[in-house]
Amino acid sequence: MQLLNLLFNRHHDTFQHGIHPPEHKEDTRDMAIRQFSFAPVVVLPLVQHIGAPSQAVVREGQEVSRGQLLATAGGYVSVPVHAPVSGTIRKIANVPSASGKMVPGIFLEAFPFSGQEVMEGTPVDLDTASPEEILKGVQDAGIVGLGGAAFPTHVKLKVPDDKHCEVLLLNGVECEPFLTTDHRVMLEQAEDIYMGVRYLLKATGAKRAIIGIEANKQNAADHLNAHLPKDLPLEVKVVPVKYPQGSEKMLITSTLGLEVPSGGLPIDVGVVVVNVATTAEIGRLLPHGQGIQERVVTITGPGVKKKGNYLIPIGTPLRYVLEEVGVEDNISEVYLGGPMMGMAVSNLDISITKGTSGILVFTDKEVKKQQKVYPCIKCGACVEACPMFLNPSQLGILAKNEAYQEMADHHNLMDCFECGSCSYECPSHIPLVQQFRIAKSMVRKRKSKAHAN
Amino acid sequence: MLTKTLDISTSPHIQRGMSTEVIMRNVVYAIMPMVLFSIYAFGTAAFWVIFTALVSCLLTEYVLCKLSGKESSLSDWSAVITGLLLGLTLPPIFPLWMTFCGGVIAIALGKFVFGGLGMNVFNPALVGRAVLQAAFPVAITTWQEAFRPDRFTTIPTSLKAMPFMSPVFDGVSGATPLSAFKFDHITAPAAELAFGQVSGSAGETCAILIILGGLYLYARRMINWRIPVSILGTVFLFSGALYLLDATNYPSPVFMLLSGGLMLGAFFMATDMVGSPLNPKAIWVYGAFIGIMVVVVRIWGGLPEGVMYAILLANALAPQLDRIFKNRVYGTVKRKS
Ligand code: SF4
Ligand code: SF4
Secondary structure: HHHHHHHHHOOOOOOOOOOOOOOOHHHHHHHHEEEOOOOOOEEEEEOOOOOOOOOOOOOOOOOOOOEEEEEEEEOOOOOOOOOOEEEEEEEEEEEEEOOOEEEEEEEEEEOOOOOOOOOOOOOOOOOOOHHHHHHHHHOOOOOOOOOOOOOEEEHHHHOOOOOOEEEEEEEEOOOOOOHHHHHHHHHHHHHHHHHHHHHHHHHHHOOEEEEEEEEEHHHHHHHHOOOOOOOEEEEEEEOOOOEEOOOOHHHHHHHHHHOOOOOHHHHHHEEEHHHHHHHHHHHHHHHHOOOOOOEEEEEOOOOEEEOOEHHHHHHHEEEHHHHOOOOOOOOOEEEEEOOOOEEEEEEOOOOOOOOOOOOEEEEEOOOOOOOOOOOOOOOOOOOOOOOOOOOOHHHHHHHEEEEEEEHHHHHHHHHHOOOOOOHHHOOOOHHHHHHHHHHHHHHHHHHHHHHHH | OOOOOOOOOOOOOOOOOOOOOHHHHHHHHHHHHHHHHHHHHHHOHHHHHHHHHHHHHHHHHHHHHHHOOOOHHHHOOHHHHHHHHHHHHOOOEEEHHHHHHHHHHHHHHHOOOOOOOOOOOOOOHHHHHHHHHOOOHHHHOOOOOOOOOOOOOOOOOOOOOOOOOOOOOOOOOOOHHHHHHHHHOOOOHHHHHHHOOOOOOOOOOOOOHHHHHHHHHHHHHOOOHHHHHHHHHHHHHHHHHHHHHHOOOOOOHHHHHHOOOOOHHHHHHOHHHHOOOHHHHHHHHHHHHHHHHHHHHHHHHOOOOOHHHHHHHHHHHHHHHHHOOOOOOOOOOOOOO
């Protein structure tokens, strides 16, 4: 049977293809979450999420207390921003963001010895609130996907009228090497997660919830099982360690055996996927009507001296963070997120935002050297890695000829979610994902142009 | 204050650490035991044939890169593979000037006209050999038996034939097991085939070494296991079925597997990444096609051996197979063309 499965690539407990990069989680996975110190000035970008910028409701010079609303949502696909610390608004001006663009932001100077109390708002009562009220509460709390996507969670939770949500799927996979934030959250914030699940079940109308956890976090799975309230319809599913197990589509396939249609969303197969840390945040904040002020970040990598999992106030400047934990002299690159999909930053004046799940620091030893790019030798490694079953080799050749439209029309370019598995495997060091990113944006641009005309 | 300037690069920031150069170099490692065995079995003559093929391929690659103003691609080791494989597919007493021509053709016609490594349609070594077979049908089917006592002391005169002169063969032509079967219905014992006690092309005779080389590459994830499995499986099933029908006229499947260039072809020629398809389903079809062709040519065709033509034909079909037997893209119902 094993052989048959091997021959026909049949696996039922996981998606097919994918890769096995070294995990490197041992440095931080046993390190409990610690509170990070407050920076003298926090800088809060008003674009920390995907969607419209938040609108500032404070003025320069105003004194605010921790948890106070600083900016309101700038539309439906947008969320508010809250004060992570009590202090004085120094400036409202453009600030750099990770993408390199300047975005509007708020400079908040902390009071020297400010307390830890957080302002409370109107609680969202689990028993009496309607699904709409819960969604509103989630938006008011400023919650976005904490796994890194930073998409406003209330939008994701909204089940369209013609659709039905069967299963609430919690994502506790954390398949990116090095990162251990979700791992620690599951170990330390089980009660918040259970509470979050109750809110989310009610908001989506799902009858049951599943949490998918990669097998390298068995202790987290055991912990969540051991303390599971009897009345909570939550099932813990351990899935094999494989990248990109944590992508929504792959996790749906691994846990439910379903495939999200090309171009569609999880709700098309009756599923809503929420990151586990996001869930914990909902469970913690909604009963008190509070907004999100801090998040758990794994700070790790060979270039970091005090590695660990830290609870960092949103808006803390990256430079301050790195100075506090200490870095080696020969650091070369800093990534926000994991090594597979994280973004390299050149500017340390950017802030920790709601979507920052990890800070990874590589020294010049780990940074991949300028490697010689060979022609594609059709080795097929990329084909056997791509979880979407695309043909990256073929796409790469088309990209080289700038045949972007053909890539989209005949080779499912738009199904590529830039997981990087193909580039990771390629022995010829062809920058496949990079080419696909460019190709995708070209196709999108062309499409919106065609719409405009 | 942290003042370090940081580099930026695009994700992913880690890689498996495999490189094309390493893969090619390991293929060379896997081929080396066969080279040594062939020199051991066929003597100095085999050395000169393989050496000439190698030099001619490297030289051609070098000159063509120079002429076309490209950076030399010698460092990717692919020309070494082509040279060694070409040498191994030739009879060990093949005239050296012909061998040299074969190398030039393999690289120039087999690889360069297509645009170099990665762009070639056919396995370059087989292109070289196919042209030699067409041009010199006698020389390429004249064999020497293995383990001649004088194999290290004398050099066969045919080796030293002057260009464009018909070579003189020393009159010692050991029939290969396949031709013995084809024309005289004699099958060699499996053990002799497995351990290379028979005559044949320089590198094809010792099945065990070929399989070991293939396993080494498989263990290092450098060949696609589906290719040898599908080829050998098809040959075994197809010839096995014939053997069951009529054991007097058809050879046993074991003989079919171990004789001629099948092992060498299945593990080292058909697996050439550039010429084989990418999609798993296409690979199965590719292998099955080669397997069927080999049996058909060997049993019903006019030639004793069909591995070379089977692989070349399959190479030509590979892009088409990839197009037809595409992977089903995640989340799509039907194949989109
Ligand atoms: S980056 Fe795109 S093409 Fe490459 S493996 Fe991931 S989904 Fe496939
Ligand atoms: S992994 Fe690289 S060399 Fe291999 S087939 Fe894909 S693109 Fe070509």
